[in-house]
Amino acid sequence: MEWNELLSTKRIGLEERTEKHNLKDRSQFQRDYDRIIFSSPFRRMQNKTQVFPLPGQVFVHNRLTHSLEVASVGRSLGSRLSEKILDNKLVENNKLVHEIGSVVSAACLAHDLGNPPFGHSGEAAISNFFTKGAGKEFESRLIKEGEGKWKDFTHFDGNANALRMLTHQFEGKRKGGFALTYTTVASIIKYPFESTLATKQKFGFFQSEKEIFKQVAGEFSIPVLSETPLKACRHPLVYLVEAADDICYQIMDVEDAFKLGILSFEEAKELFFGFYDFSVEKRILSRIEKTFKEVTDPNEQISYLRANVIGKLVAQCMGVFWENKDEILKGNFESSLIKNLGKTEAKAMERVKEISYSTIYAHRSVVEIEIAGYKIIGTLLEEFIGALTNPKDLYSKKLLSLLPAQFRVQEDSLYSQIQPVIDFVSGMTDVFALDLYRKIKGISLPEIG
Numbered sequence: 001m002e003w004n005e006l007l008s009t010k011r012i013g014l015e016e017r018t019e020k021h022n023l024k025d026r027s028q029f030q031r032d033y034d035r036i037i038f039s040s041p042f043r044r045m046q047n048k049t050q051v052f053p054l055p056g057q058v059f060v061h062n063r064l065t066h067s068l069e070v071a072s073v074g075r076s077l078g079s080r081l082s083e084k085i086l087d088n089k090l091v092e093n094n095k096l097v098h099e100i101g102s103v104v105s106a107a108c109l110a111h112d113l114g115n116p117p118f119g120h121s122g123e124a125a126i127s128n129f130f131t132k133g134a135g136k137e138f139e140s141r142l143i144k145e146g147e148g149k150w151k152d153f154t155h156f157d158g159n160a161n162a163l164r165m166l167t168h169q170f171e172g173k174r175k176g177g178f179a180l181t182y183t184t185v186a187s188i189i190k191y192p193f194e195s196t197l198a199t200k201q202k203f204g205f206f207q208s209e210k211e212i213f214k215q216v217a218g219e220f221s222i223p224v225l226s227e228t229p230l231k232a233c234r235h236p237l238v239y240l241v242e243a244a245d246d247i248c249y250q251i252m253d254v255e256d257a258f259k260l261g262i263l264s265f266e267e268a269k270e271l272f273f274g275f276y277d278f279s280v281e282k283r284i285l286s287r288i289e290k291t292f293k294e295v296t297d298p299n300e301q302i303s304y305l306r307a308n309v310i311g312k313l314v315a316q317c318m319g320v321f322w323e324n325k326d327e328i329l330k331g332n333f334e335s336s337l338i339k340n341l342g343k344t345e346a347k348a349m350e351r352v353k354e355i356s357y358s359t360i361y362a363h364r365s366v367v368e369i370e371i372a373g374y375k376i377i378g379t380l381l382e383e384f385i386g387a388l389t390n391p392k393d394l395y396s397k398k399l400l401s402l403l404p405a406q407f408r409v410q411e412d413s414l415y416s417q418i419q420p421v422i423d424f425v426s427g428m429t430d431v432f433a434l435d436l437y438r439k440i441k442g443i444s445l446p447e448i449g
């Protein structure tokens with residue numbers, strides 16, 4: 001792969017149109033960012049759980065604030081890469097290289113659009129419906145349509161769903177979905193293979209978006225490693241999007257846990273100081289100590305430490321990318337940037353992960369949300385998919401009337417009938433999903449009379 005071939009302003013669904021790259025107004029990649037941030041699916045993320053329950057008195061991260069922060073870190077990473085490419089004269093006369101920061105930022109903004117309500121448990125709940133719930137009855141029929149179609153549901157993944165949401169032409173909507181540039185779309189495909197190759201839940205595209213993936217890979221001459229099942233290399237900018245996400249969710253969860261009282265000040269402080277080598281980084285540590293004498297508020301101190309750690313990790317991840325740039329362009333780099341940190345930072349990150357899983361993610365408030373997610377999502381899928389398979393029943397007719405027009409698609413295949421229901425449920429906010437669940441179960445009824 002070559003940098004001159006990896007940046008394109010061509011748009012999904014608008015391939016015949018020539019897009020001018022006008023830096024005086026907004027670049028095409030900045031337009032991508034704007035299309036995402038002004039969209040309804042992006043706004044809905046403010047009511048989607050990241051890790052902790054949606055805020056009461058203490059405001060913690062939701063999907064929307066997380067995505068904004070990832071986009072900020074991604075812009076820094078992309079801008080650093082752009083500067084290095086230009087300084088080292090790796091390309092000539094390509095104005096698009098200046099916009100790598102905008103590309104990565106837009107891709108980061110969109111990376112979680114496909115995640116269902118109730119955090120990561122939402123993905124597991126959808127998969128569970130088909131592996132252990134009422135959806136298991138469709139196994140033989142879906143496998144007859146193609147093994148990948150069954151595994152799309154049993155391994156449901158928010159990454160693949162994000163690609164669908166961004167590129168699919170829903171009923172009554174325009175061709176190409178968000179009509180983003182090929183470069184921005186390529187930059188979010190973290191797992192460039194289909195569900196039959198999925199480990200746990202991770203894969204990059206549903207069977208319904210397989211042709212879109214082929215188009216994107218072909219546009220940039222991304223090496224295809226296998227045709228059946230389909231697997232390709234990553235677009236190089238995926239590594240930066242992934243790094244920005246890794247940095248934010250690991251580090252920000254520590255700050256949220258401190259604000260919620262799950263971690264003490266000393267515990268959070270110790271985790272952040274773990275990213276520094278006290279025998280080598282004396283100047284930086286001296287600056288932090290000086291700041292602490294001026295800023296005595298514990299919340300501000302933790303925020304200051306968090307900001308410094310993020311800056312440190314951004315620099316390290318860019319160093320890893322640049323050191324491995326040739327292997328990345330060849331499609332031979334099979335790790336993540338965050339897994340190749342320096343010894344001190346890697347040890348600190350491992351400690352953060354250990355505390356996250358043993359203390360933060362195991363906290364009662366998090367587990368309660370996960371349990372609720374399983375019950376609510378499972379019930380909604382059972383009700384709506386059940387109605388689809390028995391459409392003449394009066395109750396089914398009334399239930400299906402609740403489906404928004406964009407999801408009322410009449411298709412012959414079972415796969416194509418089920419998928420709009422999953423589109424509907426996965427796009428819900430936590431609040432809407434809970435409210436609809438209560439109404440369907442008769443727990444919360446409108447006033448009569």
